[in-house]
Amino acid sequence: MSEKSVGEMSFEEAMKALEAVVNRLESGDVPLEESISLYERGAALKAHCQAKLREAEEKVAQITLDGEGKPTGTTPVDPE
Amino acid sequence: MDLIDDPTPGQNAHEYTVSEISGAVKRVIEGEFGRVRVRGEVGRVFRARSGHLYYDVKDDRNVLACTTWKGQLANLSVMPEEGLEVVVTGRLTTFGAQSKYNLNVEEVTVAGVGALMAMLEKRKKALEAEGLFDPARKKPLPYLPEIIGVVTSPSGAVIRDILHRLRDRFPRKVLIWPVAVQGQNCAPEVANAIRGFNALTPGGALPRPDVIIVARGGGSIEDLWGFNEEIVARAAAESGIPLISAVGHETDTTLIDYVSDRRAPTPTAAAEMAVPVRLELLAWVDGQEARLSRALGRGIADRRQRLTDLSRILPRPEALLSEPRQRLDRAEAALPTALLRLVDRRGADLARMGGALRPSVLSARIRTDRDRLATWEARLAPGLTRGIRQGAERLEALGRRLRPAPLAERVARQRVDLERISPRLETTYRARLAKLSDRLDALDRMRQTLGYKETLQRGYAVVRAGDAVVTDAEAARAAGRIEIEFRDGRVEAQAGGAARPKGKAKPPEQGSLF
Numbered sequence: 230m231s232e233k234s235v236g237e238m239s240f241e242e243a244m245k246a247l248e249a250v251v252n253r254l255e256s257g258d259v260p261l262e263e264s265i266s267l268y269e270r271g272a273a274l275k276a277h278c279q280a281k282l283r284e285a286e287e288k289v290a291q292i293t294l295d296g297e298g299k300p301t302g303t304t305p306v307d308p309e
Numbered sequence: 310m311d312l313i314d315d316p317t318p319g320q321n322a323h324e325y326t327v328s329e330i331s332g333a334v335k336r337v338i339e340g341e342f343g344r345v346r347v348r349g350e351v352g353r354v355f356r357a358r359s360g361h362l363y364y365d366v367k368d369d370r371n372v373l374a375c376t377t378w379k380g381q382l383a384n385l386s387v388m389p390e391e392g393l394e395v396v397v398t399g400r401l402t403t404f405g406a407q408s409k410y411n412l413n414v415e416e417v418t419v420a421g422v423g424a425l426m427a428m429l430e431k432r433k434k435a436l437e438a439e440g441l442f443d444p445a446r447k448k449p450l451p452y453l454p455e456i457i458g459v460v461t462s463p464s465g466a467v468i469r470d471i472l473h474r475l476r477d478r479f480p481r482k483v484l485i486w487p488v489a490v491q492g493q494n495c496a497p498e499v500a501n502a503i504r505g506f507n508a509l510t511p512g513g514a515l516p517r518p519d520v521i522i523v524a525r526g527g528g529s530i531e532d533l534w535g536f537n538e539e540i541v542a543r544a545a546a547e548s549g550i551p552l553i554s555a556v557g558h559e560t561d562t563t564l565i566d567y568v569s570d571r572r573a574p575t576p577t578a579a580a581e582m583a584v585p586v587r588l589e590l591l592a593w594v595d596g597q598e599a600r601l602s603r604a605l606g607r608g609i610a611d612r613r614q615r616l617t618d619l620s621r622i623l624p625r626p627e628a629l630l631s632e633p634r635q636r637l638d639r640a641e642a643a644l645p646t647a648l649l650r651l652v653d654r655r656g657a658d659l660a661r662m663g664g665a666l667r668p669s670v671l672s673a674r675i676r677t678d679r680d681r682l683a684t685w686e687a688r689l690a691p692g693l694t695r696g697i698r699q700g701a702e703r704l705e706a707l708g709r710r711l712r713p714a715p716l717a718e719r720v721a722r723q724r725v726d727l728e729r730i731s732p733r734l735e736t737t738y739r740a741r742l743a744k745l746s747d748r749l750d751a752l753d754r755m756r757q758t759l760g761y762k763e764t765l766q767r768g769y770a771v772v773r774a775g776d777a778v779v780t781d782a783e784a785a786r787a788a789g790r791i792e793i794e795f796r797d798g799r800v801e802a803q804a805g806g807a808a809r810p811k812g813k814a815k816p817p818e819q820g821s822l823f
Binding site: 239240241244247248250251254255257259261264265268271272275278279281282285286287288289290291292294298299300302303306 | 587612
């Protein structure tokens with residue numbers, strides 16, 4: 230499994246990779262040494278997914294426009 | 310027939326000028342009708358370079374010329390399109406310069422829902438024919454977008470619904486691009502917003518969104534009409550960012566719904582499409598972690614079990630080693646005897662080979678070689694003598710062939726030739742000599758006629774100073790002593806008073822002239 234490092238993955242990529250690792254490990258036909266490195270990779274992917282999920286932050290802004298409809302900046306919006 | 314209008318009784322009616330009657334008609338028409346609404350089908354439409362719009366509204370028998378000035382165009386809620394059934398509202402007026410009347414239209418509305426739907430159907434067909442609705446064009450939505458762009462009215466329930474649902478599922482960064490969601494400005498603003506979001510740079514101060522939601526609440530077909538405009542549909546089709554449309558209620562399908570990547574029945578549903586549920590994902594991740602640990606644990610437990618099973622059926626080490634040990638013992642016992650026997654055998658081999666090696670073998674060989682050498686030596690001298698004799702015989706044969714007769718014959722023949730040729734040489738030589746002598750005499754005569762001596766015959770003289778000929782008085786004065794040659798001889802003289810006497814006179818000269 231040669232692919233990009235866990236830290237560079239999007240949430241969706243990490244999710245798919247984690248699922249693949251779990252399935253492979255559960256299949257039971259993995260050599261012992263590999264099963265340990267798989268477990269470690271799975272743990273890293275899980276941590277990455279959790280970090281991405283914790284990043285959930287709400288921030289709402291409204292674009293301000295000039296007379297010609299071109300964006301000039303933003304003003305914060307209170308979603309309530 | 311009267312050529313001149315001569316008022317006669319009964320013909321004394323008021324006489325208008327053209328402008329007067331034109332003005333009067335204008336007053337009547339504008340006064341009588343004022344603001345009117347007229348229903349008809351749009352005919353030919355012409356937009357002048359000035360920006361004004363000229364078009365006809367007609368029924369099956371008559372045509373009404375309509376105008377909308379450039380400044381009024383922005384206020385029209387529907388642009389007149391040929392074939393569209395409309396109700397136009399405006400003021401009737403006249404155009405005296407062409408004896409015409411027309412309606413200055415301030416507002417155009419589509420006459421009835423049927424006509425509006427017919428127009429929509431026409432546009433839909435045109436865009437479909439271009440392939441804008443092709444399912445292959447539709448882009449997948451990102452699973453978890455970082456930034457969500459929302460094109461809608463910044464006030465109202467729609468944006469609130471979207472933000473609430475996003476917060477419930479997965480709080481994200483949201484950029485709202487405010488637009489009018491109905492009226493004349495709706496379509497251009499929505500199209501501009503979609504293009505504007507696409508023009509932003511990812512990660513910039515204004516970051517480019519990963520997904521766009523175009524949303525509007527429910528309303529009448531006229532309210533939603535902006536989302537049926539072609540510019541909106543085209544902007545949505547061109548969007549590089551995946552786009553979710555959520556306009557009106559589920560039953561209202563607008564043109565943008567056909568070109569968007571996903572159509573949401575409501576704005577809330579659009580928010581649900583845009584992001585997954587965070588808590589579910591957290592639970593899923595936890596579940597994966599549990600499966601991971603369980604799988605690893607089971608993998609180790611399985612192996613331990615197998616190890617136990619295998620070790621049970623493994624034979625005892627003593628049993629495995631007993632046979633090899635016996636073989637070792639036997640071999641060890643046999644070793645000294647085997648070594649002695651080997652030494653014996655090698656000794657015998659050596660003795661056999663040494664016996665064969667004696668001096669008599671070598672001397673026999675030397676004798677053979679010496680005999681061969683003697684044979685060759687005996688053959689050498691006779692061979693040489695024979696070679697010399699053969700060479701002498703060949704030389705003698707060649708000598709016999711070499712005789713003087715042919716040479717003498719050749720010498721005699723050539724001598725005859727020489728004797729024949731010699732007299733001719735003499736004759737030719739003499740003739741040539743005589744000719745050259747004649748030519749020399751002729752040249753000498755020529756020389757004498759051209760020489761200065763002939764000139765002396767005519768009374769001239771040549772003056773010399775030493776070897777040089779003097780040709781002017783200056784040179785003569787400078788020379789002093791001079792010599793004058795006449796026809797019959799030479800005289801020495803002193804030139805001028807400045808002359809110095811000279812010791813000895815120069816001897817007369819003959820020969821070279823200059």
